[in-house]
Amino acid sequence: MRRMGFFTDTTLCIGCKACEVACKQWNQLPDDGFHFTGMSYDNTGMLGASTWRHVAFVERAAELPGQGSPRDGVEGGPRAFGELFPAGQPGPTSLLGHDIQPTHIETPVPLGPTERALGKFSWLMLSDVCKHCERAGCLEACPTGSIVRTEFGSVYVQPDVCNGCGYCVSACPFGVIDRRAEDGRAWKCTLCYDRLKGGMVPACAKACPTASIQFGELDDLRARAHRRVEQLHARGVGEAHLYGEDAASQPGTEGLHAFFLLCDRPEVYNLPPDPVVPTAKIVRSWRSMAAGVLSLAALAMGAVFSARRA
Amino acid sequence: MDAMDPLRRETALRDGRNVDPEVGRLTGEASGQRASPRLAAAALARAEREAAPADEAEGPSYHGLPVLKEPVWRWMIPAYFYTGGLAGACGVLGAAAQLAGGRGTWPLVRRCRAIAVGGAVASAGFLIADLGRPARFLAMMRVFRPTSPMNMGTWVLATFGALSGAAALPALLPAPRPLRRAADAAGIAAGVVGLPLVGYTGVLLANTAVPVWQETRNTLPMLFAFSGAVSAGAALDLWRPRGPGGEMARRFGLVAKGGELALSWALHREAGLERVERPLRRGASGALLRGARVLLGASAVVDLVRRASPALRIASGVLGTLGTLALRFGVVAAGHASARDPHATFALQRAGRGAADLARKGEAPGPMPAPRGIDATGQESVEHGANP
Numbered sequence: 001m002r003r004m005g006f007f008t009d010t011t012l013c014i015g016c017k018a019c020e021v022a023c024k025q026w027n028q029l030p031d032d033g034f035h036f037t038g039m040s041y042d043n044t045g046m047l048g049a050s051t052w053r054h055v056a057f058v059e060r061a062a063e064l065p066g067q068g069s070p071r072d073g074v075e076g077g078p079r080a081f082g083e084l085f086p087a088g089q090p091g092p093t094s095l096l097g098h099d100i101q102p103t104h105i106e107t108p109v110p111l112g113p114t115e116r117a118l119g120k121f122s123w124l125m126l127s128d129v130c131k132h133c134e135r136a137g138c139l140e141a142c143p144t145g146s147i148v149r150t151e152f153g154s155v156y157v158q159p160d161v162c163n164g165c166g167y168c169v170s171a172c173p174f175g176v177i178d179r180r181a182e183d184g185r186a187w188k189c190t191l192c193y194d195r196l197k198g199g200m201v202p203a204c205a206k207a208c209p210t211a212s213i214q215f216g217e218l219d220d221l222r223a224r225a226h227r228r229v230e231q232l233h234a235r236g237v238g239e240a241h242l243y244g245e246d247a248a249s250q251p252g253t254e255g256l257h258a259f260f261l262l263c264d265r266p267e268v269y270n271l272p273p274d275p276v277v278p279t280a281k282i283v284r285s286w287r288s289m290a291a292g293v294l295s296l297a298a299l300a301m302g303a304v305f306s307a308r309r310a
Numbered sequence: 311m312d313a314m315d316p317l318r319r320e321t322a323l324r325d326g327r328n329v330d331p332e333v334g335r336l337t338g339e340a341s342g343q344r345a346s347p348r349l350a351a352a353a354l355a356r357a358e359r360e361a362a363p364a365d366e367a368e369g370p371s372y373h374g375l376p377v378l379k380e381p382v383w384r385w386m387i388p389a390y391f392y393t394g395g396l397a398g399a400c401g402v403l404g405a406a407a408q409l410a411g412g413r414g415t416w417p418l419v420r421r422c423r424a425i426a427v428g429g430a431v432a433s434a435g436f437l438i439a440d441l442g443r444p445a446r447f448l449a450m451m452r453v454f455r456p457t458s459p460m461n462m463g464t465w466v467l468a469t470f471g472a473l474s475g476a477a478a479l480p481a482l483l484p485a486p487r488p489l490r491r492a493a494d495a496a497g498i499a500a501g502v503v504g505l506p507l508v509g510y511t512g513v514l515l516a517n518t519a520v521p522v523w524q525e526t527r528n529t530l531p532m533l534f535a536f537s538g539a540v541s542a543g544a545a546l547d548l549w550r551p552r553g554p555g556g557e558m559a560r561r562f563g564l565v566a567k568g569g570e571l572a573l574s575w576a577l578h579r580e581a582g583l584e585r586v587e588r589p590l591r592r593g594a595s596g597a598l599l600r601g602a603r604v605l606l607g608a609s610a611v612v613d614l615v616r617r618a619s620p621a622l623r624i625a626s627g628v629l630g631t632l633g634t635l636a637l638r639f640g641v642v643a644a645g646h647a648s649a650r651d652p653h654a655t656f657a658l659q660r661a662g663r664g665a666a667d668l669a670r671k672g673e674a675p676g677p678m679p680a681p682r683g684i685d686a687t688g689q690e691s692v693e694h695g696a697n698p
Binding site: 027029035042140146161179180187253265267269273274280281282286293296297301304306308 | 325326327328329336337338339340341342343344345346354355357358369370371372373375376377378379381382383399402403405406407409410411412413414415440441442443444446447449450452453455457458459460461464501505506508509510512513514516517518519520524527528529530531532533534535536538539554557558559561562565566569645649652655656659660662664665666667668669
C-alpha cells in the first residue's frame with residue numbers, strides 16, 4: 001500500500017482559493033450559496049458536505065518575518081513604510097529572500113496614522129482539508145461500514161452505502177465531515193480517489209500555484225516538511241512548526257495523512273490543539289455502562305423481591 | 311414566451327453546479343450529491359450567526375466559528391433515548407418479576423412485555439425517521455463493528471425487538487403451552503439484552519468529539535441506565551398492573567429517581583472544566599436539566615407520600631416521565647451547545663485532556679506535544695512573533 005497524502009505549507013499560501021475552485025470543478029460539487037461573511041477574505045467559512053477545501057484567512061496583529069510585497073521592495077510588518085529600496089534593486093521577496101540585504105534610505109513621505117495602523121500585521125492563510133487520519137474517528141464510528149480505508153491510505157465515504165445516520169459528523173475531532181440536508185448523506189474529501197486511480201495528482205494540489213499544497217508519498221512529504229521547517233527557522237521564522245505530521249506529534253489520531261506547517265497556535269487556524277479519536281477513550285465508558293446496567297438488574301431484582309407476596 | 315426564456319430556464323434547473331448537460335456529463339465523485347440552491351448557504355449562515363463573539367481573554371479562535379460540526383440529529387434521537395430506555399428497563403423489570411415475583415405478578419410481567427415491544431417498535435421508528443436516507447436503514451446491519459456504539463446498539467435493539475415481540479405474543483393470540491414456554495424464555499432473554507439497550511446510548515454520546523459528552527463518558531451510561539429505569543417506573547405508575555406488581559414498579563422507580571438525581575449532579579463534577587461544564591448550567595440545556603431535577607425530585611416526594619391514592623400515583627407518573635424526558639433532551643441540547651463553542655474544545659485540550667489524557671495513568675496529566683515557540687499551556691513564548 002502506497003500511503004499518499006498532503007503536506008500543506010501555510011507560509012506559501014497566497015489565499016487565491018484555486019484549490020477550492022479546482023475541488024468543486026473536478027468533483028462536480030454544488031455551490032454552498034453565495035454568502036458574505038465579513039470574516040476577512042473568507043466567504044467559505046468552513047469545510048462541509050460540499051466544501052472539501054477551505055482557505056482560512058487570518059489577519060493577525062503580529063508581525064511575521066519576511067512577509068511583505070516583493071513588487072516594490074517593501075518589506076511587511078512594522079517596517080512596511082519605514083524603508084524603501086532604490087528602484088531597480090531587488091528587495092527581500094517574502095521568506096525566500098532572506099539573504100538580500102536591504103539598502104536603507106529615508107521614507108519619502110511620513111505616513112502618520114497609516115503607518116501605526118499597519119505596523120504590526122501579518123497574514124496567515126491555510127488551505128484546510130480532510131486530514132485522512134491514521135486513526136479516523138469517522139471511520140471507527142461509521143455503523144454501516146460505508147467509510148473505508150483505501151489502498152492509498154485515505155479515508156473514503158462510499159455514497160452508495162451511507163444511510164445518513166450522522167454519527168461520523170459528531171465523531172470527527174476536526175469538524176470536517178458533514179451531512180448535506182437535501183442529500184441526506186455524509187460527504188467529505190476523497191483525496192481525489194478517481195484521479196489517484198488514474199495516476200493523477202488530486203485536483204487541489206494540481207491547481208495550487210505556489211506549491212503550498214504538496215501531494216506525495218507520506219514519507220517523502222514528512223522529510224520535505226522537516227527540511228522546510230529547518231529552512232524557515234534559519235530564516236527567522238521561529239514559530240514555524242508541523243501539525244500532525246506523525247503519531248509522535250499527534251498521538252490522538254496517530255498522525256494525519258494531510259498535515260500542515262503552521263506559524264501560530266493551531267486554534268488560530270481553527271485546528272484543535274490536541275485532537276483525539278473518540279474511540280480511544282471509550283473502553284472505560286463501556287465498563288461504566290456494565291456497572292450501571294448490572295446495578296439496574298440488581299435494583300429490579302431487589303424491587304421485585306422486597307414487594308413479593310409469599 | 312416566458313417559458314422559453316433561456317435565463318429563466320437555467321435558473322429553474324440550477325442545482326448549484328452550473329454544468330450544462332449539453333457540454334459536460336455529471337460523473338465526478340460528488341455528482342450524485344443532491345442539492346438545491348435554496349438551502350445551500352444555511353449551514354454557514356447559522357454557524358456565523360451563532361459564532362461566539364471573539365474575546366481576546368478567551369484565547370484565540372477562528373473568527374469565533376465552531377471547530378466541530380454540530381450534531382445533525384433531530385428531536386427523534388433524544389426521543390429514541392427515552393423509548394429505548396423505557397423498553398429496555400421494562401424488559402429487565404419484566405424478567406426480574408418473572409424470575410422472582412412469586413404469586414400475583416403476572417399482570418406486571420405482561421404489562422412490562424407490552425411496553426417493551428411497543429417501546430422497541432417506537433425506537434426503531436424514531437431511529438429510521440432520523441436517518442438522512444431512511445430507505446437504507448438496513449445498511450446498519452451489513453457489518454458488526456464493535457468500535458461503533460451505534461452499530462452495536464442497532465444489533466442490540468434488533469435482538470431485543472425480536473425477543474420482546476416473541477415474549478409478548480401469547481398476550482395477543484391464544485397460544486398453546488409450548489409457545490407460552492418459549493415466550494417465557496424469550497422474556498428472560500429480553501431482560502438480558504435489555505441491559506445493554508438501556509445503557510449503550512450513554513456510550514454512544516460519549517464516543518463523539520463533543521467536549522461535554524466526551525468528558526462525561528463515565529457518568530453518562532450510568533445516568534442513562536437509571537433514566538431508563540425511571541421511565542419504566544413512571545410508565546407503570548400511569549398504566550398500573552394489578553396485584554403486587556404496582557408496588558414493585560413504584561419501588562423500582564423510586565430508587566432509580568434517587569440514582570438519576572445523584573448521577574445528574576455527578577455529570578457536572580465529571581465535566582470538570584468550567585468551559586466544558588457550562589452548557590449543563592446555562593442556556594436552554596441548563597434550564598432543561600434544572601427542570602428535570604425539579605420534576606424528578608417532586609415525583610420522588612409524591613412516591614414517598616402517595617399510599618393508595620390513584621391521583622397521586624398518576625401525578626408521580628407524569629412528573630417522572632416529564633423529568634426523565636427533560637433530562638434526555640437536556641443532555642442532548644448541552645452537546646449541541648458544546649459543539650458550537652470552539653473554546654470548549656480548545657480549553658479541554660489545552661488542559662491536557664485531549665490525547666494527553668491517554669498517556670495519563672490516573673495521576674498528573676502527561677505533557678502535551680508542544681511545537682517550538684508555542685507553549686503547551688497556550689501562552690506565547692518569547693520566541694513567538696507577538697512578543698518583542
